[in-house]
Amino acid sequence: MKTIELRVIVNGQAKQWTIAPGAILLDVLRGEGYYGVKRGCETGECGACSILLDGKPVNSCLMFAAQAEGREILTVEGLAHGGRLDLIQEAFLDHAAVQCGFCTGGMILGAKALLDRTPDPSDAEVREALAGHYCRCRGYRKPVEAVLGAARRRRVAP
Ligand code: FES
Ligand code: FES
Numbered sequence: 001m002k003t004i005e006l007r008v009i010v011n012g013q014a015k016q017w018t019i020a021p022g023a024i025l026l027d028v029l030r031g032e033g034y035y036g037v038k039r040g041c042e043t044g045e046c047g048a049c050s051i052l053l054d055g056k057p058v059n060s061c062l063m064f065a066a067q068a069e070g071r072e073i074l075t076v077e078g079l080a081h082g083g084r085l086d087l088i089q090e091a092f093l094d095h096a097a098v099q100c101g102f103c104t105g106g107m108i109l110g111a112k113a114l115l116d117r118t119p120d121p122s123d124a125e126v127r128e129a130l131a132g133h134y135c136r137c138r139g140y141r142k143p144v145e146a147v148l149g150a151a152r153r154r155r156v157a158p
Contacts, residue, residue, distance in 0.1 A: 008068050010034070011078025019065050025051075026060040029075065036076035036105040040134075047133035050106035051075050057113045057132075076105030080114070087157070088112055091150035099138035107133045111147040112148065119155055123148065 006017045006028070019028055026049045029037045040048030042061045049061040052074040079086035085093070088111050098104045107130055114121055114129035121129070126147045130140065 004066060006065055006069060008070070009072040011073070011075060015042075018067075021064075021066060023065045024061060025063040025065040025068055025129045028065040029060060029073070034075045034077055035108070038102055038105065040102070043086060045134070047106040048103055049109065050109050050133070052109050052113055055113060055116060057110050059132075074109065074112075077107055079108065086112070088115070088147070088150040091146040095142050095146035095149055097138060097142035097146035100136075103135040107135070107143050112142075113149060114147070115151055115154055119151060121147070121151055121153050 002021060004021050005019045006019050008015050014024075015032070017028065017032065026037060026039060026042070029051070030039065037051060037060055038048035039061070042049075044059045044062045044139035047059065049059055050057050050093050051060075053068060054071050079089055086108075092098050092108060093105060095153050110129050110133055111126070114125065118125060123144065126144050127140075130143055130147070135143070
């Protein structure tokens with residue numbers, strides 16, 4: 001089978017993987033152990049497979065892995081540092097915005113992308129950022145409150 005080499009930065013670490021030319025990024029990341037990238041609809045609807053690619057949210061189920069060549073990927077595993085959760089992760093816990101957690105990694109990455117570019121978002125901007133993330137059990141009010149709470153915390157202690 002024909003293969004290609006994929007070089008990417010994942011969560012700050014340089015990686016080189018041998019992949020099939022048509023491999024989907026979601027499959028490659030999960031195959032490499034990034035299980036925070038969830039397999040949901042696989043059609044770009046649910047947001048469970050979200051990652052940040054060069055800081056922007058993308059659905060990894062809709063991308064060929066080869067399209068990520070040379071780029072920076074952030075998965076939810078890359079948020080905590082030194083055993084400390086990111087402020088957005090803490091806010092999701094403190095606001096009880098997590099139930100089963102299947103959608104949560106994608107939501108948190110969507111929130112990070114929003115807060116990195118808009119530190120003081122409106123309620124509507126948070127809802128827009130979370131719009132592509134389906135939650136089947138927790139709902140949306142708590143995650144919106146969590147993102148607004150995280151924004152306040154980041155403005156005090158970025
Ligand atoms: S699995 Fe990618 S958007 Fe649902
Ligand atoms: S917390 Fe279960 S799908 Fe959102």
